[in-house]
Amino acid sequence: MIVEVKNLVKRYGDLVAVDDLDLEVMEGEIFGLLGPNGSGKTTAINCILSLLKFDNGEIKVFGKPMSPEAYDIKKDIGIVMQEVAVFNELTVYENIDYFCGLYITDKSERKKLVEEAIAFVGLGDFKKFYPKKLSGGLLRRLNIACGISHKPKLIILDEPTVAVDPQSRNKILEGIVELNKNGATVIYTSHYMEEVEQICSRIMILDNGKVIATGTKEELKEMISLGEKITLQVFEMEDTHMNFFKTMENAVSVDYDGKFLVMKFQKGNSNLEQVLDYVKSHKINFGKIHTEMPTLNDVFLEITGKELRD
């Protein structure tokens, strides 16, 4: 077990930022912490890093209790903070070298590692640039390079893609997967469900400091009753047809806006088949047909009654 958190409670006055959190991260996984802004993701991370005092709980990293003085633990952790934390007075190369140097004392080894990190995030052309001259996406990449250059066993990334252009975002996500392939365990927090779905092997959903659900994305989706959503482009819809769809066994809701028929179903295997059969047999003239499986947003929506992103 790489990280083990038990009964973590962190209060700010009356506000309970993290409420009895249990968390386990296994070696080799990409663990996603998903939740809206203010759900307690960053607070939990800061507690794990021993930056914050907490009111209750126990935290172990690499099987050993975590504390500010646990330097043997800290040296194997790489951290990429939510906000960019680099020196404006240092160039790209110098920034990475500075942070790497806090972990690696050997100069020639460090030189190699820094070059690797630069190549890894694709900042090779910007080595001599000062952070002020970098675009938002490049700056984020620099921030990541500063966190991972020393090849840590555990990498914690706290919303590394906020306000990043799609190109940089893909590059970052691919990079994280690659780091994981090279043997690092990753904790990844985000409020973008697509990202978490795309790269995380296991996901924990947080809301108001509480754990709502934990599991692989398949497991999470199993938890809810919602099945697929079928959208059908039809140009005319008679009431009898509407009634049929509404009375289908798994149907949750059926809406028609004059163009599209949107049907939501509970879990069941033959929903699409039944719809298609009916449409064909009644010679209903239809255009496109489109079906979607539930997303993590649906999971979040069903459990908390609100959208993940407001």
Next chain:
Amino acid sequence: MFYHIFKYRLKVLLRSKEMIFWTLLFPIALSIFFNLAFSGLRNQDSFNIINIAFVDNANDPNFSEAINSVSEGEDRIFNMIRTDLENAEKLLENDEISGIIVSDENITLTVNSSGINQSIIKSFIDQYKQVTSTATRILSQNPQAAADLPAEIATRISYTKSDPMGKSELDIVLNYFYALIAMTCFYGGFFGVEEINQIQANLSKRAARVNVAPIHKLKSFIYSLSASALIQLIEITVFLTFLIFVLGVKFGENMGLVILTTFIGSLTGISFGSFIGAVVKGNENTKTGVLIGVTMIGSFLSGMMFGEMKYIVQTNAPILSYLNPINLLGDAFYSLYIYDTYNRYYTNIAGLLVFTIIFSISTYLIIRRRKYASI
């Protein structure tokens, strides 16, 4: 590790223009303004030979001789022009002379305003008249003295002996520069504020980032503080050199102690900045605002804007002059320059060290905390 942190800290600080401006360029600029503005003040009460006009209508050879004797040679008091009344009045009106001595049957003085130069001219004429009166009186009491009288009158014995107190010439402008260099030392507090900002995870993201690295917090603080201290010491040395060699500010003979004093002052300044960084709540702008504000008030009370202020505080509220570290520092320079003894200097230095220790311990008590209630 020390070298790594130290090296990068130096790079960061040296590239931060704002920092270098406030800690070095601004004091240099101020010192240049001081020098330009005070050059006149410096000469304000030094004795300049007084320009007078002499209108000799009576042709009194005695007075003529008397006035010549003080208008000639190196030690002369007057630059005297013999002229007619009309021209003399024109000169007086144009402020080219301080007074007109008119010798008729009576000797009179005409001036434009009251002042010490005018008073000196008057004293001179008074004296001449007094000698006449004395001679008359002596002759009436002892007619036989007539033979010796002229020689007696001509003999002027000096009855005063100068006992210069201290070693220097009491240049009143110097205190402005002493207060300025004290201010500069305390502007080293900018470094202190910045260092605290770089190590307290609840103050900056970079500090949080460094806090999770496998290095002792206090150690990394001290490593990077050393870089700050080095820059401050170099800057203050540059400033001191500038003051001494470019502006010609005098610091007395004991250069070793002067340098030591600037170094101690710089350390007090840095620890003062750290203290403010640690104690004052708010963002960096608020902290530097407090730093500048407190330093300016302290400098004001030690006479940086108005020279006499230091003396006023010292005589009316002496406790305040001990509680003001900037005054202690300025006064240390002053003591080195003025006094023969080192008592007051040592008192000042001791006071500075006490302040440095108080600031450092308070800072330590705050930053030794390694976990934060909130970030």
Next chain:
Amino acid sequence: MPVFKLCLKIFKKNIPVMMIYFGLFIAVSIMMITMSTPTDQTGFSVSKARVAFFSEENTPLVEGLKTSLAENADFIDIEDDQEILQDSLYYRKINYVLRIPQNFTADFMTGADPKVIKTSIPGSTSNVYVDLKIESYLNTARMYLDLIPGISQEKIKSQVLSDMAEETEVEMLRRDSSGSETGLMQYFFNYLAYTFMFIIIMGVSVIMLVFNDPIIKQRNSCSPFSTTKINLQIFLSILLFTFFSWIVLAGLSLTFAIDEIPNFNTKYYVLNSLIFALTSSALSYLIASLVKGREAMIAIANVVTLGSSFISGVFIPQDLLSEGVLKIASFLPTYWFVRGNRMISMLMEKSGPVFDEMVSSMLIQLGFAFGFFILTMIVSKKKRSV
């Protein structure tokens, strides 16, 4: 007028910072009131040196010395402590320390030419002044001693003192023409130069920083307003801000010197400060178009205002500045503002050389304002073409 409204909002946001400087102005002004002791002088009066007098013996001869010295000296009661005396000398609380050693009188009476011990500020005028008096008293005493055999100490004293009562008649050629020169209003208005310039530079640069931001510039150039219109609105808001600050500062200066408001020259002080206000805002406009970044702006504002105030006679009277410095200063509008104030303080009537000098000082300031404005135009034209 959306741009104009935005400008006012930005000013509003910066009020707290401005308040600090207004506060500073008030503090310094109050200090000036408490410090200044207006000297009313009519006719000639003898200057007096401040002397600390310590005597180790008390004889008629010494008493006589003290009496005769009293005419040209104020005796300052002070503790006989080396450090205290040195401090007092340094700060010119005393000009002269005079010590009469023991046996001075006895030695003097036997013709041994003893010496009194003096400590003074070397090379100072008061040094010469007090020396003159002491030497005169003792030399006269010596003449009596040498030439009248067997004369008593008491007699020497009384005769020397009566000799020294002989005084020269002093005529004043003309009365000091400026009855109000000792007034404080001049100083308040002078000091206004510092505060005013700083506030205006900061205020204007705050606005210009916002509008010179390249992105906002592009955005603005896409808006339905023409550049001229936008600039006009900015300029209008700057003028309003200038005017507002001027009302506050000139108002404060007048309040502090409330007794002097009925004076004939008050209106000229106000006029001069208004002209200076215009010049400052033109200068700020120029600085703002040259300098980028808030930090740099604060640095420039500090150096420009402090520098020009120091060498133009805001803090230290122009009489005390050396000619070279004043020559440099004459390239700054602040110099002409201060000079204008000085002329105004001497002003008695609406014509004559003083009045002309005042007018020319004002015109020169306006010339500066015009020059700054033209320069700003040239600079911004150049920038646009790059």
